[in-house]
Amino acid sequence: MKPATPQDSTSGRTWTLRTSVVVAAPPAEVFAALSDVRQMPRWSPECVAVLVVKGRRGPRPVFVGCNRNGFRYWFTLCRVVRSDAPGEFAFLVSIAGLPLATWGFRLRPTGDPGRTEVTQYWHDLRLGRRGRIADLLGRVAAGTSPEARVRTNRAGMVTTLRRLQESVETAPGEAPPSG
DSSP states (O other): OEEEEEEEOTTSOEEEEEEEEEESSOHHHHHHHHTOGGGHHHHOSSEEEEEEOTTOOSSSOEEEEEEEETTEEEEEEEEEEEEETTTEEEEEEEETTEEEEEEEEEEEEOSSTTOEEEEEEEEEOOOHHHHHHHHHHHHHHTOOOHHHHHHHHHHHHHHHHHHHHHHHHSOTTSOOOOO
């Protein structure tokens, strides 16, 4: 797995992270798993539940994510902004009407039949005055500063991709490898 890499702005704040893994499955299979947002709690260490908003299903659903960090729980509204099978799946995350981040996955064949490089990315959208309010909400709801959020997201992305890889590579009825 490639480590999460930040892109730092001149402010010193990390605005973008990305990390990759190769999954032993074709892109269409990986995309099908990722685009079923109800599966995210299986992979993400922070997302514990997803509720797809009724009437907003299909390739670009709107969903509510229930997230947990220690004893803290919070809800986010998520809107799929990109669903281009089998190449990319992304969603915009907001809280209280304030944009927080774009989360996404890019998929590309590796050249080996039946293998896909999956790159998960995060782009922080907490800019300007509204961004400072969103930062404050993050401190209260999730208990994380912007710097801690980057560390949490970096570790979470590695875990998410490892769990996705195990899930997709495990045959139905077969237990995933431990670890």
